[in-house]
Amino acid sequence: MDPVFEVELRCADAWPAQVEERLGDWRLRAAGGFTGRANSTLTSGDPGVPVPEALHRAVVFAKANGIGPTAHVVSDSRHEDAVRSAGWVVDEGHPGGAESGVLVGSLAGFRGAEVAGVSVSDVPVPGWWELVASGTPTDAQRHVLASGTGTGFGVVERDGEVVAAVRGAVVGDLLHIARLAVRPSHRRRGLARGLLVGLAAWGAERGAVRCALQVAAHNTAAWELYESLGCVEHHRYRYWVPA
Structure with missing residues (x-):
């Protein structure tokens, strides 16, 4: 397993959202707005459908759970360009900061x-x-x-x-x-x-x-x-x- 994917999955398991749906390897998560990690779609791995369709599913999920649609995207990952091409942008106004490091x-x-x-x-x-x-x-x-x-x-x-x-x-x-x-x-x-x-x-x-x-x-x-x-x-x- 890719080491970045493995660490991201373990971190996600350690931070359980109130509502979570799987889309292939992706995780659609919601928890009443408490923390970006628990209220974003983890885009590590293969969603099993084209990325634009997966992002559309993420938007539908977010609206159904009363949160803003947000994607958690590993920097320089294979999905980052696809997310950008789908018309998404980095959330520079995110309360906790748009970018985080995993140590x-x-x-x-x-x-x-x-x-x-x-x-x-x-x-x-x-x-x-x-x-x-x-x-x-x-x-x-x-x-x-x-x-x-x-x-x-x-x-x-x-x-x-x-x-x-x-x-x-x-x-x-x-x-x-x-x-x-x-x-x-x-x-x-x-x-x-x-x-x-x-x-x-x-x-x-x-x-x-x-x-x-x-x-x-x-x-x-x-x-x-x-x-x-x-x-x-x-x-x-x-x-x-x-x-």
Whole structure:
């Protein structure tokens, strides 16, 4: 299997949409507008029909589920020119940024000073939701973030308060890492790194040997953190919308 296709599929499995339809290898996804990944058509692989027809099906699906039609397209992939030729354009106004990088690395590279108060549980604590969902989660947020199997919810606590949080999901031998957040009052103290090291140990106990992260191209601080843990860019993808 193509390595880019394989990583994209595992990342998709780790981020379950509320509604998903298959079109060949493509995945048409909707989740009430929560995150681009869960509300776009993943165009990796073969849709089984001509790309213009597949994109039309994506538009119909999006309208039926109350979201805007969006295609998740791997940069420089065999489908990118076809998507462009069908009259779609890069969504430069996408809230999270039009382009993201997929970083991969070995969990063996996740090392750092031990941080007190790190824990990873099978269910999210209330303080976890506060950081990653800005308070009480919506149904879509609960589904995407907490409905999958093999999911871990990491936190750092100080005096009974959650000051850092992250989500991990093990899919096969891969740990998908997302939603890392640290309270502004506790940044620059090594908490993010310590939490990631703890999450990597949790994932390794469940059979993961590598990790993947999807990071917005403009989020330089996150790139620097993950690169310091041994992660490298695997590929990039962009969001496309009808012109």
